[in-house]
Amino acid sequence: MSDLVRLTATEIAGKVTSGEVSAVEVTQAHLDRIGEVDGRVHAFLHVDADGALAAARAVDAKRAAGQPLGPLAGVPLAMKDVVVTEGLPTTAGSKILQGWVPPFDATITRRIKDAGVVILGKTNMDEFAMGSSTENSAYGPSHNPWDLDRIPGGSSGGSSAAVAAFEAPLAIGTDTGGSIRQPAAVTGIVGHKPTYGGVSRYGLIAFSSSLDQAGPFGRTVLDTALLHEVIGGYDPADSTSIPQPVPPVAAAARAGAGSDLAGLRVGVVRDLGGEGYQAGVLAAFDDAVATLRKLGAEIVEVSCPHFQYALPAYYLIAPSECSSNLARFDSVRYGLRVGDDGVNALEDVMSLTREAGFGAEVKRRIMIGSYALSSGYYDAYYGQAQKVRTLISRDFAAAFDQADVLVSPTSPFVAFPIGERIADPMAMYINDLCTLPASLAGTPALSVPCGLSENLPVGLQIMAPALADDRCYRVGAAFEAAVEPLSIPEVAK
Amino acid sequence: MSTATLAFEDVIARYEPVIGLETHVELGTVSKMFCGCPTTFGAEPNTQTCPVCLGLPGSLPVANAKAIESTIRIGLALNCSIASWCRFARKNYFYPDMPKNFQTSQYDEPLCVEGYLDVAVGESTVRVGIERVHLEEDTGKNTHVGTSGRIHGADYSLVDYNRAGIPLVEIVTKPVPGTGALAPEVARAYVAELREILRTLGVSDVRMEQGSLRCDVNTSLSPAGSRRWGTRTETKNVNSLRSVERAVRSEMVRQAAVLDGGDRVIQETRHFSETTGDTRPGRSKEEATDYRYFPEPDLVPLAPDPSWVEQLRRELPELPAARRARLQESLGVSAEDMVQMSNAGVVDLVGETVDAGAPVGEARNWWLGYLAQRANEREAEPGDLAIAPAQVARLVALVAEGSLTTALARQAVDAVLETGQDVDAVIAERGLRVVSDTGALERAADDAIAANPGVADKVRGGKTAAVGPLVGAVMKATRGQADAAAVRAILLRRLGVEG
Numbered sequence: 001m002s003d004l005v006r007l008t009a010t011e012i013a014g015k016v017t018s019g020e021v022s023a024v025e026v027t028q029a030h031l032d033r034i035g036e037v038d039g040r041v042h043a044f045l046h047v048d049a050d051g052a053l054a055a056a057r058a059v060d061a062k063r064a065a066g067q068p069l070g071p072l073a074g075v076p077l078a079m080k081d082v083v084v085t086e087g088l089p090t091t092a093g094s095k096i097l098q099g100w101v102p103p104f105d106a107t108i109t110r111r112i113k114d115a116g117v118v119i120l121g122k123t124n125m126d127e128f129a130m131g132s133s134t135e136n137s138a139y140g141p142s143h144n145p146w147d148l149d150r151i152p153g154g155s156s157g158g159s160s161a162a163v164a165a166f167e168a169p170l171a172i173g174t175d176t177g178g179s180i181r182q183p184a185a186v187t188g189i190v191g192h193k194p195t196y197g198g199v200s201r202y203g204l205i206a207f208s209s210s211l212d213q214a215g216p217f218g219r220t221v222l223d224t225a226l227l228h229e230v231i232g233g234y235d236p237a238d239s240t241s242i243p244q245p246v247p248p249v250a251a252a253a254r255a256g257a258g259s260d261l262a263g264l265r266v267g268v269v270r271d272l273g274g275e276g277y278q279a280g281v282l283a284a285f286d287d288a289v290a291t292l293r294k295l296g297a298e299i300v301e302v303s304c305p306h307f308q309y310a311l312p313a314y315y316l317i318a319p320s321e322c323s324s325n326l327a328r329f330d331s332v333r334y335g336l337r338v339g340d341d342g343v344n345a346l347e348d349v350m351s352l353t354r355e356a357g358f359g360a361e362v363k364r365r366i367m368i369g370s371y372a373l374s375s376g377y378y379d380a381y382y383g384q385a386q387k388v389r390t391l392i393s394r395d396f397a398a399a400f401d402q403a404d405v406l407v408s409p410t411s412p413f414v415a416f417p418i419g420e421r422i423a424d425p426m427a428m429y430i431n432d433l434c435t436l437p438a439s440l441a442g443t444p445a446l447s448v449p450c451g452l453s454e455n456l457p458v459g460l461q462i463m464a465p466a467l468a469d470d471r472c473y474r475v476g477a478a479f480e481a482a483v484e485p486l487s488i489p490e491v492a493k
Numbered sequence: 494m495s496t497a498t499l500a501f502e503d504v505i506a507r508y509e510p511v512i513g514l515e516t517h518v519e520l521g522t523v524s525k526m527f528c529g530c531p532t533t534f535g536a537e538p539n540t541q542t543c544p545v546c547l548g549l550p551g552s553l554p555v556a557n558a559k560a561i562e563s564t565i566r567i568g569l570a571l572n573c574s575i576a577s578w579c580r581f582a583r584k585n586y587f588y589p590d591m592p593k594n595f596q597t598s599q600y601d602e603p604l605c606v607e608g609y610l611d612v613a614v615g616e617s618t619v620r621v622g623i624e625r626v627h628l629e630e631d632t633g634k635n636t637h638v639g640t641s642g643r644i645h646g647a648d649y650s651l652v653d654y655n656r657a658g659i660p661l662v663e664i665v666t667k668p669v670p671g672t673g674a675l676a677p678e679v680a681r682a683y684v685a686e687l688r689e690i691l692r693t694l695g696v697s698d699v700r701m702e703q704g705s706l707r708c709d710v711n712t713s714l715s716p717a718g719s720r721r722w723g724t725r726t727e728t729k730n731v732n733s734l735r736s737v738e739r740a741v742r743s744e745m746v747r748q749a750a751v752l753d754g755g756d757r758v759i760q761e762t763r764h765f766s767e768t769t770g771d772t773r774p775g776r777s778k779e780e781a782t783d784y785r786y787f788p789e790p791d792l793v794p795l796a797p798d799p800s801w802v803e804q805l806r807r808e809l810p811e812l813p814a815a816r817r818a819r820l821q822e823s824l825g826v827s828a829e830d831m832v833q834m835s836n837a838g839v840v841d842l843v844g845e846t847v848d849a850g851a852p853v854g855e856a857r858n859w860w861l862g863y864l865a866q867r868a869n870e871r872e873a874e875p876g877d878l879a880i881a882p883a884q885v886a887r888l889v890a891l892v893a894e895g896s897l898t899t900a901l902a903r904q905a906v907d908a909v910l911e912t913g914q915d916v917d918a919v920i921a922e923r924g925l926r927v928v929s930d931t932g933a934l935e936r937a938a939d940d941a942i943a944a945n946p947g948v949a950d951k952v953r954g955g956k957t958a959a960v961g962p963l964v965g966a967v968m969k970a971t972r973g974q975a976d977a978a979a980v981r982a983i984l985l986r987r988l989g990v991e992g
Contacts, residue, residue: 084551097550104544106551203551209790238553239792321790324585327594328548332652346650350587373585373785382787 001036001490004029005166009075009223012169016059016074023056023063023074027118030076034120034167037491042142043152043162045081046089047121052076059116071250072226073116078168080159081122082129083214084203085109092205093125093137093155096329096336096357106203107238108172108214108231115230120168123158127359128326129179129207131155132431135422136361143418144187145491146456150415153183156217160187163217165491170227171217176208177314178411178435180215181447185410185459188449188486190224190476191217193435195466196442197242199228200235206325208318209240211439219488221448221477225253228469244467252470256477262296264475267403271307272434277412280453285409288450288460291482292407292475302402304395306388310436313388315429316372317440320382322362323369329357364425393441400465405475408434410447410459438463446472448479449486457486501674501742504714504749510676511722512741513711514621514683516664518697519631519704520563525658526630527554527597532660534703538653546658548592553791556581560660561604562805563696564628565797567662568605569806570690571623578796579604581628581789586782589650590633592657598629600786604795610690611814612682613832619679622667633657662696668711668722676712676745681738684708685836688734689813692838701732702872708737710765712744714752723748724758728772731765734836740765744772813840820844824853837865839875842882849886855893859885863903867910880909884916891920898976901925928975931983934967937975938983941966952988960984 004012004026015021031049038044059074079085082092084102086109091097105113112119126136134142134157144152145165152161156173160183163171173180175193184191192215199214206212216227232246268289273282293299331337331353339352358366372381399406412433421427438445443466450460460479464471525532528545544552565575582600608623633654637647664687672679688699688706699706713725726748731740743765748758762775811819813835820840821831824847834840839860846856860875864885868875888905891897897905897920908919919925928934941963942949951959960981967980 084549090550092550100550102544102549102551104549104551202553205550206791237555239555240790320787324583324595324785324787327585327587328550328592330587330589330594332589333547333592334549346589347587370785373787375783375785378785378787 001033001166002029005033005169007169008220009072009169009218009226010220012075013069013072017063017069019063023059023116023118024053026074027052027056027076027120030120030168037165038167040143040148040491041145041161041165041167042140043078043123043158043165043167044121045091045093045124045139045158048088048119051088052118052120055113055116055118059118062116070115070230072170072230074118075170076118076120076168077112077227078121078123078159078162078171079109079112079119080125080156080171080173082125082174082205082207083109083172084205085119085122088119088122090122090205091138092129093127093134093139094357094359094362095138096353097334098138098336100335104203107200107235109203111231112172117170117227117230123156123162123171125158126155127362128205128322129155129174129176129212130322130361130365132178132182132428133416133418133422134158135418136359138359141418144415146188146415146489148492150417150456151186153186153411153415155179156183156191159217160184160189160191163187163189163219164488166488169219170223172214172227172231173217174204174212174214175435175439176211176213176318177439178432180217181435181445181459181461182411182431184217184447185449185461186415186457188457188488189217189219190221190446190448190480191215192224192228192446192469192472193438193444194228194232194469195242195444197240198246198444198467198469199232200238200241202235202237206321208321209325210321211318221446221473221480222250222253222257224446225249225473242467247467247470249470249473252474253477256474257481259478260296261292261475261478264297264405265300265403266292266297266475267300267302267399267406269304269307269399269406269408270301271304272408276430276433277409278414278453281409281411281413281458284451284453284458285460288479289407291479295478295482300403302399302406304392304399304437306391306395307437309388310392310440311429311433313385313392314432314436314440315368316381316385317389319365319369320372321369323366323373326358326362326366329354361425389440392437396437396441396443396465404464405471406463408461408463410434410461414453414456414458434461442466444469444472446476448476450479450483452486499746499749499753501746504745505674507717508714508745508749508752509670509717509719510672510741510745511668511670511713511715511725512672512676512680513668513725514666514680515709515711516684516687517707518567518662518664518691518699519706520560520660520662521695521697521705522557522559522563522660524557526557526560526628526660527658530658534705536655538651538655541655542657546592547654554597556792556795557660560628561795561797563660563694564604564626564662565802566694566805566809567664567691567696568608568626569802569809570694570812571605571608571610571626571664573605573608573623573626575797575802576602576604576606576795577799578794580794581792582786583789585785588632589652590635590657592633592654596629596632597789597792599627603627610683610686612679612686613828614675614678614682615829615832617675619669619672619675619682621669621679621683624665624667626662626664629661629663631656631659631661670722677738677741680710680741681734682832682836684737685734685838686813689835689838693810693813693816700874701734704732707732710737710740710744712741712748713758714745714748716752723752724760726758726761726763726772728763728765729775732767736765736767739770740772743770747772816840826853826857830857833861837861837875839865842875845882846885846889849883851886851889855889856885859889863906867906878910879913880906884909887916891916895976896927897925898927900973901927904973924974926974928971929979934971934975934980934983935987937967937970938963938980938987940970941984942987949988952985952990955990957985957990960988
């Protein structure tokens with residue numbers, strides 16, 4: 001393994017800018033690393049070596065011409081396959097989009113390219129971002145670099161695995177109910193779900209429109225913040241985008257790393273812990289709280305009584321919206337087409353295509369959602385779930401009166417073995433227990449590594465009020481600086 | 494089911510109709526409802542599309558502010574309340590002309606509610622309640638290729654998404670009871686008045702034949718005196734004012750026959766046929782469609798600023814009813830004439846022709862008569878004809894001074910429409926002048942008499958009414974450029990009858 005892949009994004013950008021290494025060398029080192037380990041990790045669905053090297057050459061040429069480079073120029077990145085990339089296959093982990101090549105870039109893809117960040121390829125994911133393990137990918141699961149028999153989290157598990165396996169220093173994920181934070185936690189890296197509306201959704205293949213947010217992964221809080229600044233900010237092409245500048249997250253990460261947390265009130269959410277949580281996870285979390293106290297933070301306990309309804313509410317809202325969002329996959333304009341034999345009627349071709357093209361979990365959610373939106377059931381299900389959302393937001397508002405940030409474990413358990421939960425949807429859904437409230441409230445949350453349990457990483461979730469993403473990064477960076485970094489193992493042969 | 498055709502009078506004697514109309518109006522915005530694609534009609538298929546209006550994965554809508562403004566203006570012109578807060582909703586159903594398999598529309602939170610429109614029918618005025626005016630996106634257009642021309646039995650189907658995403662305003666009336674025998678005319682007059690308002694607002698080109706104004710007509714019958722309304726049907730594909738009237742009439746007659754036969758009217762969608770003038774059942778659906786409406790999460794709620802709405806209200810143009818009242822007074826025409834002119838869409842044209850110097854009667858006759866006929870043949874609106882009111886006034890003047898006969902003036906109109914030249918130019922070029930050379934007319938008269946001795950004898954015998962064919966022959970010989978009355982007088986004189 002080249003030393004270049006051990007570097008942080010910040011270090012790589014510094015070396016590329018100073019001319020110590022070229023972007024092409026850095027990119028090639030990562031492509032080599034992918035070649036070396038991805039057969040075992042299976043983080044990538046599509047590696048674009050030519051495109052990546054061309055982008056790297058462009059950065060080197062820009063530098064040679066004396067033009068200024070952005071803070072992440074020349075840094076390789078792994079892109080979740082739910083984000084559209086012009087000219088690069090985009091499947092969202094589904095067979096129904098096999099072979100589809102988008103004719104346009106997502107806003108964040110465009111911003112990443114404009115920043116000189118090098119896209120290495122597209123990463124594996126649970127189909128249409130529905131899942132917590134990548135086992136719902138139509139292309140087979142990704143493997144956790146800490147233990148290849150275990151899941152790397154999901155749905156952005158390809159991205160988290162790529163960063164943890166040193167195949168890329170940065171990655172993009174999307175988080176609807178925890179799909180950035182839980183994979184970050186179980187692979188021992190940093191991941192952030194921005195405030196809803198803080199990062200453009202234009203070009204994200206929609207799962208649940210009112211919840212989906214793209215966000216950054218990195219191995220350090222600062223790297224993650226720098227990538228957040230590249231992708232964040234107002235986009236007129238997304239009506240739900242907030243017309244405000246990106247919160248100063250990189251500055252917060254830098255400030256946090258060099259200071260204590262005196263005067264900061266940290267709320268421990270009483271409702272996110274206890275029964276159903278692994279003892280090792282709770283122990284690591286308690287240690288993390290102790291560390292925060294040692295850093296000078298005032299620890300308060302807060303109660304969020306409606307968080308217990310987050311899971312049922314989420315599993316009505318997300319399926320309802322996905323049942324509508326996924327209706328467009330009908331074989332008429334793009335993607336898979338099955339049964340078009342000149343005899344089958346159009347409706348039959350649509351049905352056969354959807355039957356063959358969607359996996360079991362996607363079908364389950366489309367059915368739940370279609371039912372929940374049905375005339376006569378709407379008020380009892382979708383309508384009621386939206387009310388729960390309001391109650392959860394009020395819980396947050398009350399808690400943020402008492403505390404500047406809230407903390408909890410990111411996931412109730414460490415990475416579980418592949419196959420252990422796939423047959424039991426409820427066992428899979430409770431992965432999201434801690435991450436769902438911030439999703440439903442549209443508030444930002446960061447996961448930062450906070451130790452090991454059974455030699456597997458545990459994540460600390462740091463939640464802040466809407467638009468105060470910088471608080472997550474400040475606390476995350478201070479915490480990161482105060483603890484021993486995890487030593488991510490070499491991927492087993 | 495009875496196939497016997499009832500007389501309309503019999504229907505009215507025993508049943509009371511309730512009508513309702515849903516009108517879809519394509520707004521004339523430069524760009525589409527949720528993306529920047531152009532909206533020009535008639536472009537090559539699928540050339541006015543982008544990831545958004547094709548519903549490609551990842552694309553997102555952004556609402557067209559101009560379309561929202563137009564919808565509010567329509568609502569204000571129809572005396573509606575404008576919602577201070579409302580949302581778009583998704584209407585979910587699968588159809589290949591819908592790129593996303595849902596239509597972004599409005600459901601229980603429309604932009605405009607509770608208005609009305611007064612329409613004049615003959616001597617009476619009927620107030621039609623407006624339930625809602627809402628904004629949505631149009632679908633693409635399917636073309637089924639094959640002998641049947643319909644989806645069933647087609648060899649293949651083509652979809653043009655140029656229309657997909659064009660802003661569409663839906664205007665829904667409340668049920669209109671109590672119009673009796675006038676129901677078909679009320680329906681027509683409502684659409685005609687609505688069209689005038691939309692045209693005055695400048696929000697749409699309101700061309701029914703191009704589909705920028707489309708009507709669905711709901712009709713039900715209940716036995717006279719009954720308080721319960723009957724089951725309604727929804728008739729689609731009603732693409733002209735005349736068809737609106739015919740569709741209501743034929744559906745009333747059909748439903749009366751069903752009820753007379755002791756059967757129930759089925760709640761269904763029916764299609765109007767322009768050729769047969771009756772309605773046919775649409776494809777029967779195996780189950781009721783559940784559109785699974787829910788608020789569109791990709792768009793933020795609309796909350797029009799009340800002061801902006803008031804500004805739009807103040808800036809509304811003079812609406813057709815007020816304009817008609819003003820013009821009726823200044824032109825000095827009857828209320829009935831005014832309604833007729835309004836329904837034909839020629840009020841302004843008549844007004845401008847009068848302003849250019851023509852007497853109002855002449856102006857009215859031209860625009861309701863020959864010019865309306867020409868427009869009709871071209872499937873165009875009178876206002877779209879390539880002849881300006883001033884040129885019509887010029888023709889009226891030429892006829893009045895005797896330089897042209899009415900027949901010659903019509904030839905001049907045709908020539909103007911054909912060439913786009915002005916009246917004096919076509920008259921000069923084609924030599925369209927009344928032949929007043931008496932010698933020439935007399936020679937032509939003598940030729941006609943010589944060629945038709947039998948007819949001539951009859952006239953000589955005192956049957957002056959038989960002179961017609963001889964007049965015709967002279968007119969033909971002079972290529973229509975003679976004054977027929979003068980020719981008749983000459984013929985009679987030369988045959989020794991009268992004069």
